[in-house]
Amino acid sequence: MDVRRRQEDRRTATRRALVAAARTLFAQKGYAATSTPEIVKAAGVTRGALYHHFADKQALFAAVVEEEHAVLALTIHQAAEGGEDEPGPVKALIRGGEGFLAAMQDEGRRRLLIVDAPAVLGRAAVDEIDARHGLRTLVEGVGTAIEAGAIKDLPPLPLAHLLSAMFDRASLAPADEINDYRKVMKALIRGLKK
Amino acid sequence: MDVRRRQEDRRTATRRALVAAARTLFAQKGYAATSTPEIVKAAGVTRGALYHHFADKQALFAAVVEEEHAVLALTIHQAAEGGEDEPGPVKALIRGGEGFLAAMQDEGRRRLLIVDAPAVLGRAAVDEIDARHGLRTLVEGVGTAIEAGAIKDLPPLPLAHLLSAMFDRASLAPADEINDYRKVMKALIRGLKK
DNA sequence: ATTGATAGATGCAGGATGTATGAAAGATGG
DNA sequence: CCATCTTTCATACATCCTGCATCTATCAAT
Structure with missing residues (x-):
């Protein structure tokens, strides 16, 4: 020691x-x-x-957000472990979204990461944090889907950002409407198929 | 008088x-x-x-947001007036999105409506305001597109919310990447066609 | 053991919010 | 036209919060 x-x-x-x-x-x-x-x-x-x-209250908040992002990414990753028998890239995207929504069922977590963080830390800082956690895997996901020829050939990073925005908003939906949101999300992703 | x-x-x-x-x-x-x-x-x-x-600083902020939403909706509406020769419902959606992105090129407006408003007023209050302005026309847009059979039959309100979230995020994109975002948005909307 | 550094506690200055009180301008009724 | 009441606005105050500066205690190193 x-x-x-x-x-x-x-x-x-x-x-x-x-x-x-x-x-x-x-x-x-x-x-x-x-x-x-x-x-x-x-x-x-x-x-x-x-x-x-x-340094100040904001720096403490940044540390909290950083950690929360990390455990969120871990949670989703662990959830995605189970039963990935030949999913196919598009299915993987959909499943990833489901995992995100499940992990985001915590009200405090939503407030922390989606509502407060952009206002307190600024959009740029939040993007930088996100790029190291959730967004990174999402970019990889759409990247492989594109390379596999499963979906249209689009710039991966913007696509990932827009999907991420969609997931964020869906997670904020009223609990009784979340199934409708799931359905629409699936349709939007499926619409990306060639 | x-x-x-x-x-x-x-x-x-x-x-x-x-x-x-x-x-x-x-x-x-x-x-x-x-x-x-x-x-x-x-x-x-x-x-x-x-x-x-x-009542307090927050109420003043709410008044500002309310007004900004109103002028935003007006700006988009006016921009949409020009040259709508037989656009078709899907094209109309895409054009509406373009108008939104154009109107959102103002940095202060983005900060006001997208970054600060949810944190200060809460997501529910912002949704309530949005439902009376931009989101309303978007819901109508997807509604007519669905009724016309131009796009898949999906719940209109969730779809409008998700599209709105994507537009929000696209408007926050770096200026030099915004064209990529536009392209992806078009592809996502086109993917909704039957 | 002494000296230097690091973690933590206490006290202070500046500023912000919201409210309570007071004054001025405008409306109302005879 | 005057008195009164209401509405609009200005001033003063109490409370709280943030960030920093200063001081103490604990720990490491020689």
């Missing part, structure tokens, strides 16, 4: 506590309505610790 | 000044970074007037 283990532990421990508490509150009440005194109280530390680890 | 004209005028005058000044600042710097002292200074009134006419 590294001899400086204890200090490192302490550091990451408070960092984690802060991010965890912030994630809960941001998800519940939104970014603007959550104050840093609230967060540090929930985390069991003081504001001094917060501003020692993060 | 109504005898109580003068008071009514005064009322609407300050209201307009407030909304106009707020629209400029919100569009430039975003909702959170704009303070009410700034707004009233630009409008030439005091904070007392602001809080007499609007």
Whole structure:
């Protein structure tokens, strides 16, 4: 073990506590309505610790979003593991969308990633984060579908962005209409077939 | 003329000044970074007037968004007037999308309607506003296309929502990639044909 | 053990929001 | 035409939040 283990532990421990508490509150009440005194109280530390680890409230929010994106990508990936017997590229796209919608059934997660993040961090920053997680696999998905000749030859990145936007909005749909949204999404993707 | 004209005028005058000044600042710097002292200074009134006419800063923002949505819908409608010689329902959808993208070339407008509004007012409130403006005509558009048998038979409202989401995202694309986005949007809509 | 660095706590200054109170202009009724 | 009431707006205040600066304690290294 590294001899400086204890200090490192302490550091990451408070960092984690802060991010965890912030994630809960941001998800519940939104970014603007959550104050840093609230967060540090929930985390069991003081504001001094917060501003020692993060430049400002926005940086803490960015850390929360980053982590949430990571666990989201992981969740979807794990869900996609099961039963992928010869899916075909188009079917894979549809299944990926289903997985996304399932993972997005958490109200707080939607607020965090779709509603608040663009306003707080800016669209560019959110795109940059997304490009490293969910969007990346989506780009790969449409890429293979195009290479396989399964769908029309279109620029992959814009297509991925537009599909991603669609998935985002579908995830925000009222719970009782979500099946209709699923149906329309399937139709839109199938319409891309050659 | 109504005898109580003068008071009514005064009322609407300050209201307009407030909304106009707020629209400029919100569009430039975003909702959170704009303070009410700034707004009233630009409008030439005091904070007392602001809080007499609007419940809070959020209500003023809602008024700005409402108005911006209205002028946006008007702009698109006017642009769609020219040269509609037998377009056909699908072509009309594509043209409507083009009009939307053109009208959305304003950076401040994008920030106002797409980035900030959902975070500040909540997704539900934004949907309610949108349902009375842009989304309404889009629903009609897909409705007639479906009735005409030009595109697949899908639930119109979800379809309109998903198309709207794609248009939103396309409007946020980097200026030099917007042509690619246009191409993909066309392909997605054409893919809806029976 | 001493010295230096890092984590964390406390206190402070500036500014913002929303409200309560007060004044001025306009409408209303005799 | 005057008095009164209502509406519009201005000023002052209380509360809260953010970010920074300063101070303390804990830990690592020699």
